[in-house]
Amino acid sequence: MLAGRRPEGGIRPGQCRLSHRLRRGPGRAGPVSERPLLIFGAGGLAREAAFLAQRLGRRVTAFVDRAPGTLGGHPVVTLDGAVARWPGAEVSIAVGDSALRRHLAAAAAAAGLAATSLIDPATPIADDTVIGAGAIILPGVSLTVNIRLGAHVLINPGVTIAHDVVMGDFVSLAPGVHVAGNAAIHDDAFLGIGAVVSNGRPDRPIVIGRGARVGAGAVVTNDVSAGFTVIGVPARPMRGRDVA
Numbered sequence: 001m002l003a004g005r006r007p008e009g010g011i012r013p014g015q016c017r018l019s020h021r022l023r024r025g026p027g028r029a030g031p032v033s034e035r036p037l038l039i040f041g042a043g044g045l046a047r048e049a050a051f052l053a054q055r056l057g058r059r060v061t062a063f064v065d066r067a068p069g070t071l072g073g074h075p076v077v078t079l080d081g082a083v084a085r086w087p088g089a090e091v092s093i094a095v096g097d098s099a100l101r102r103h104l105a106a107a108a109a110a111a112g113l114a115a116t117s118l119i120d121p122a123t124p125i126a127d128d129t130v131i132g133a134g135a136i137i138l139p140g141v142s143l144t145v146n147i148r149l150g151a152h153v154l155i156n157p158g159v160t161i162a163h164d165v166v167m168g169d170f171v172s173l174a175p176g177v178h179v180a181g182n183a184a185i186h187d188d189a190f191l192g193i194g195a196v197v198s199n200g201r202p203d204r205p206i207v208i209g210r211g212a213r214v215g216a217g218a219v220v221t222n223d224v225s226a227g228f229t230v231i232g233v234p235a236r237p238m239r240g241r242d243v244a
């Protein structure tokens, strides 16, 4: 249920525990990497990641999927095949499901591949914003100040994230999600298309717990416990869908 208690009381804006702190704004830091770039997945998000790579001036070396073939003129290879041909390549895990993305990121890391972020070059990134390795930030995303995003977050088009927001690893925001100021969204949480997270307070951010799911169009006005699914306006738990 939606509860007054903090699901995981841990992270707060300004007290972020990100596993990788690779990118700090503003601007597009550093030269374009010349390393081979592998995109995990062969679906719509993988094609969007390839589009991002193109916007960043990068060439996609191959897609990685269980079923070899071709996609958009690029080879699709298995993980073993990719590691054999391009050891140490950079990878973007372009898979929407947070749990599968986590699994594939671990497999890629174990194989010696390096997570790289694909962040649309028009994304505003403030000095105090930190984005973890492996992030995918698609075009049309608006970020303001003091935002900390974990490793392998997926931020879809039209998302807005206001001040003092912290997100854990593998968080997924569907298109058009709006997160107001002072929020903490824990690892593996999923926010469906058009969901809104109302503002918390500086001393008490609104919290969405680890692995929670927020349904499309929901308006979150209270904390969401870890593993819970909420829907509606205001967001309420879906019966029978709680895993906590």
Ligand SMILES: CC(C)(COP(=O)(O)OP(=O)(O)OC[C@H]1O[C@@H](n2cnc3c(N)ncnc32)[C@H](O)[C@@H]1OP(=O)(O)O)[C@@H](O)C(=O)NCCC(=O)NCCS
Binding pocket: 096, 156, 173, 174, 175, 191, 192, 193, 213, 214, 215, 216, 217, 218, 229, 230, 231, 232, 241
């Ligand atoms: C909330 C959600 C995660 C639940 O998924 P689920 O557990 O598979 O639930 P179901 O889709 O089977 O729906 C169960 C019931 O809830 C209703 N429901 C589902 N999502 C709803 C939502 N967002 N708002 C209101 N009702 C919703 C369904 O109509 C269904 O009602 P019924 O039992 O009366 O037929 C999912 O429906 C959702 O909103 N996903 C977001 C999709 C999205 O954003 N896609 C873009 C990805 S980039």
